[in-house]
Each structure stands twice: as structure tokens, then as C-alpha cells.
Amino acid sequence: MTPRFAVVGLVASDLAASLAFYRRLGLVFPEGAEQQPHVEAALPGGLTLALDTEDTVRSFHPDWRPPTGGGRCALAFHCGTPAEVDAVHADLVGAGYHSELKPWDAFWGMRYAVVHDPDGNGVDLFAPLPAPSA
Template identity: 30%
Template structure:
């Protein structure tokens, strides 16, 4: 089994696509008006309009109702990304901080309220743990 992607369901696809294009620096692929994908070297982030949920069956997902998942992006320099994105982000949950497990991390909310973590391993142990990963 291979992990393929994470999909966010939203009522405002264009707004969320524009936000993640700015965060990732990657243009979204739009194979349909109600669906977009960010194909990154290590993963794919998909965004679907809430209309797409009907294709999977009623009640399978609700837009902007996530309280358990954090979308994480490994970055080269957390502090530089924080500075770059600070004017674009409405809510910062945590300014750059070094976590007990050795990652430097900044936590924000996207326009739908989903938590997004920008992190970089910075301690020797964390760097070793991520060695060989994209």
C-alpha cells in the first residue's frame, strides 16, 4: 500500500487553492472545476469542493470542520517561511518554536481553519530521523 494524498474538502475551492499556491509556491493542477491537486515531491495535497462529497455518499465529509488533523510541510527554514507568509496568514497558532522532538515549527490556520505546520528538523536526532526522506 502506498500513501497517495490528503484531501481537504471546502466550500470555497478557489480561495483555498490560491492560499496553498502561495504557501507551497506550486501551481495547482485542476483536472475538474471542483477539484485541484498540488503534486509535491513527497506527497500530493488534494482539494475538493464540497460538491464532490456527494460522489462518495452523503455525510462522508464536511467542509471546514477538521479538528483532528494537522497538514505538515517540511521546509528548509521555518523562520524565513514565517516571515514570508506572515502577511498572507490571518491566524498564526504558534510562532516559530523548537519542539521537544527536535523540529522547529510554526503553526497556522488556513482560510478554512485547518491547522498547517511548517517544520524543519534542527537537532542532530531529528536530522538523523529525517535522513533519506524527501
């Protein structure tokens, strides 16, 4: 059997804060997930986002320490339109999350922005820009 990519895993320093952030982006976690040591949300295409508390990771890897120097990974969320990139960015920043990059029209043809989740992971927001008219 060939291994198949299936799960993106994040370690959350504050699970409730991470759940609130990712729920704002439309991910669905079970009711009462804030009290669990490990939670999962189904992603499009059959992938799963898994969140573990730091204590959970230390339960099987006692010497584990959080990385230093910034985020632990980057995730990207496709928005339907460039205006939605702006709206989602404004919603997250208005809710107190850190904006790494304000929305801008990237040279590769996308509206793009980056916000940090509660653990400093970069979360990209993007949507294709309209094709230039000839």
C-alpha cells in the same frame, strides 16, 4: 496487491482561498483550477494533494456535512532552515492567515510553527535545529 498510501484529500469550503494558501507554500495547481470541482497537486515522493469543493463531495455523498470544532486534518511542510520557518510563517501571517503557534525551538530539535489554512486545517512548518556544539 497491498494498498499504497497515495493521496491526501481535503474538502475546501472556498477553493480559490485554499489554492491561494497552498500556492504560497509552493504547490503547483493547474491554471484555472479555481473553476474546477476537484484539483490535484503532485507532492514529493509520489503523493498527491487533492482538493474537492463541498459541492463535489455532496454530489456523491448527499448527507456529508463539514466537521465542526476546528480543522479537518494537519499537514506539515519541511523548510530548509530554521530561518525559513520564520520567513514562511511571517509571509503567511502577513497575508492574513491565522497563526496557531508562532515559530519556536521545539524540545525535539526542530524550529516549529503552525498556521491554519482557510478551512482551519493545521499546517505545520518545521526545520531541524543546528546540532549543539560540544
